[in-house]
Amino acid sequence: METSPSNLPDDVDALRAIIAAQADQLAEQARKLQSRDTLIDKLKAQLAVLKRARFGSSSEKMDRAIEQLELALEDIEAAEAEAMAVSGVLASSPTADPAKAKPSRQPLPDHLPRHDVTHQATCTCPVCGGSDFIRAGESVSEVLDYVPASFRVVRHIQPRFTCKGCDTQVKAEMPSLPIERGKPGPGLVAHVLIAKYCDHLPLYRQSEIYAREGVDLSRSTMADWIGKASTLLEPLLVKLRDHVFAGHRLHGDDTPVPVLEPGKGKTRTGRLWTYVRDGRPYGDAIPPAVCYFFSPDRRGLHPRQHLATFSGVLHADGYAGFRDLYEPHKPGGPPTILEAACWAHLWTPPTLQG
CATH class of the missing domain: 1.10.10 (Arc Repressor Mutant, subunit A)
Structure with missing residues (x-):
C-alpha cells in the first residue's frame, strides 16, 4: 500500500496503521528474498556437484541438466535484481547488505580499445558565480559497452589505364572472392x-x-x-586431417547425435566420431588439433575407414569397432595400431570386487 506524503491523514492512529501495513509489506518482501537466496544457494550447490560429475558416465545427460540449472539460476537472479530495484534497495541504502550492495568488480580488459567521452562542467561556479577555474585533475570511470556488429559495402575500384604506345588497356586484378560472382x-x-x-x-x-x-x-x-x-x-579440412593422423598418439571416441529425418516428423540417432592429436602432456611442441567425422550409424567400418592411414597408439574405449583395429594386418606381424585402453572402462574380475 503506497500513500503520497501530501495525502497522509492527520489522525495518529491512521498513521500508525499505515506504518504497520508498510512494515508488514517490507517483512513479506524480506521473506521472499530470503527464500530466493536459499533456492539460489541450493541450485548453485547442485550445479557444482553436476560439474564435478561432468566427465563421468552419461556426460550428455549431465550437460543437459547443467544447462537447465544455469537457466534457472539466470531467471532467479534476474528476478531478485528486479525485486530489489522495485523496492528501492540501492547500494547506498544503509540497510542494504554490504556484500551484495558492493560486489567485487574485476578491472576491464586492457586489450579493449578505449573511447573517451569528456563531460565538461558548468562554466560558472555554483557557489560564488565565478568563471575563472584552475584544472585540479580529473575523475575517470570506465564502463563496458557493446557496439553491435554492422554491415558495410566494400567497393572494389580498379582504375583502368591506356598505354600511349599501343592503346593496351591495363587494370589491376580483382582479389578472389569466397563465392564466385557473389555478393558476400x-x-x-x-x-x-x-x-x-x-x-x-x-x-x-x-x-x-x-x-x-x-x-x-x-x-x-x-x-x-x-x-x-x-x-x-x-x-583445409584435408590438411587438418592429415595433421591429426600424422601423430604417433591419437585419442578416439564417438558420441550419439540426433539427426532430423525430413518428412517423417522424428529424429534418428547418428554418430559423431572425434579424433584428437595432443602431445602437450608429453612435451610435444606440435600444435594440437581435432577432426570430426559423421556417420548415420555405429558400425565398425567407420573407424576402420577413418584410421586407414594411421599408425601408432590409439587411446579409446572398449567399443568392438575399435578392438578390430588392433588385429595384425599380416599373419604373425605386429599390429599397425597399438591399443591404449581407457581406464574408465576397466573391468574388475568378480573375485576382486567388494
Missing part, C-alpha cells in the same frame, strides 16, 4: 558459418536478425553460401 565478402561468409555451427543459430533466425538492420538475406541464399563455402574449405 569473406567476413560475412565466416560470420554466417560461425553463427550457424558454433552459436547454433539457424539460418532463418539469422535472416530475421539481419532484416532488422535493413539487409535482406534469405535463408536459401545463405544456404547456398554455406554449400559453396564447404567446397572452398575442403582443402
Whole structure:
C-alpha cells in the first residue's frame, strides 16, 4: 500500500496503521528474498556437484541438466535484481547488505580499445558565480559497452589505364572472392558459418536478425553460401586431417547425435566420431588439433575407414569397432595400431570386487 506524503491523514492512529501495513509489506518482501537466496544457494550447490560429475558416465545427460540449472539460476537472479530495484534497495541504502550492495568488480580488459567521452562542467561556479577555474585533475570511470556488429559495402575500384604506345588497356586484378560472382565478402561468409555451427543459430533466425538492420538475406541464399563455402574449405579440412593422423598418439571416441529425418516428423540417432592429436602432456611442441567425422550409424567400418592411414597408439574405449583395429594386418606381424585402453572402462574380475 503506497500513500503520497501530501495525502497522509492527520489522525495518529491512521498513521500508525499505515506504518504497520508498510512494515508488514517490507517483512513479506524480506521473506521472499530470503527464500530466493536459499533456492539460489541450493541450485548453485547442485550445479557444482553436476560439474564435478561432468566427465563421468552419461556426460550428455549431465550437460543437459547443467544447462537447465544455469537457466534457472539466470531467471532467479534476474528476478531478485528486479525485486530489489522495485523496492528501492540501492547500494547506498544503509540497510542494504554490504556484500551484495558492493560486489567485487574485476578491472576491464586492457586489450579493449578505449573511447573517451569528456563531460565538461558548468562554466560558472555554483557557489560564488565565478568563471575563472584552475584544472585540479580529473575523475575517470570506465564502463563496458557493446557496439553491435554492422554491415558495410566494400567497393572494389580498379582504375583502368591506356598505354600511349599501343592503346593496351591495363587494370589491376580483382582479389578472389569466397563465392564466385557473389555478393558476400569473406567476413560475412565466416560470420554466417560461425553463427550457424558454433552459436547454433539457424539460418532463418539469422535472416530475421539481419532484416532488422535493413539487409535482406534469405535463408536459401545463405544456404547456398554455406554449400559453396564447404567446397572452398575442403582443402583445409584435408590438411587438418592429415595433421591429426600424422601423430604417433591419437585419442578416439564417438558420441550419439540426433539427426532430423525430413518428412517423417522424428529424429534418428547418428554418430559423431572425434579424433584428437595432443602431445602437450608429453612435451610435444606440435600444435594440437581435432577432426570430426559423421556417420548415420555405429558400425565398425567407420573407424576402420577413418584410421586407414594411421599408425601408432590409439587411446579409446572398449567399443568392438575399435578392438578390430588392433588385429595384425599380416599373419604373425605386429599390429599397425597399438591399443591404449581407457581406464574408465576397466573391468574388475568378480573375485576382486567388494
